[in-house]
Amino acid sequence: MTIKLYCFGESGHSYKVALGLALAGLEWEPVYVDFFKGETRSPEYREAVNEMGECPVLVDGDLTLTQSGVILDYIAEKTGKFGGRDKAQEREILRWVLWDNNKFSAMIGPTRFIMNFLPEANRSKDVIGFLQGRNAGAYAILEKHLEGRDWIVGDGITAADLSCCCYLYYPEPFAFDRKDFPNIDAWLDRISALPGWKHPYDLMPGNPSDRA
Secondary structure (H helix, E strand, C coil), X not given: CCEEEEECCCXXXXXXXXXXXXXXXXCEEEEECCHHHCHHHCHHHHHHXXXXXXXXXXXXXXXXXXXXXXXXXXXXXHHCCCCCCCHHHHHHHHHHHHHHHHHHHHHHHHHHHHXXXXXXXXXXXXXXXXXXXXXXXXXXXXXXXXXXXXXXXXXXXXXXXXXXXXXXXXXXXXXXXXXXXXXXXXXXXXXXXXXXXXXXXXXXXXXXXXXX
8 A cells, every 4th residue: 555645845854754765665655735825734634634733644554643753763663774773773763863853853944944935024033043053053963973974873874864864955045054064965965875865846746936
């Protein structure tokens, strides 16, 4: 049975899961969610798809899952890919996924959204400056961790890499320049060289140009 992923191209959290599905070689299809016209905030979406009013949502037969970290864990369990070799590695993967969800994507996502998708009059310089400061600290943490490492945990790509990498492939400006972080830059190149990798706007429906 084909897995369905409720998603849209601009969503970095959706991209984490879409990329995981693609790299795992699973059969899946995207279900486009029109976030910018308020679909996730509608009573119908919250009743039928996700009570939290968010993307991504994965539907695999009778199973429905939300939250990208949970879905990545499910993909790892289902395929035997992207997990750890032992309990210690599994905990380390979870540690980085939680860090990403709390300190990395959690700051990059709003920064990118405010700077690129809100009307210019609503782009608070103070809020952007605060978020960019938090982002800079998080970039430095990941850059240092990747020194001498190919992957965040262990000797291959895991859910930790999938969770942390995805916002960094988007083209919209949010004060991140790969050339300033050579370890992150090389890591992103390693991921994008994997069979099945696609840019978010090629992997999922939905693109800022659709609304231009």
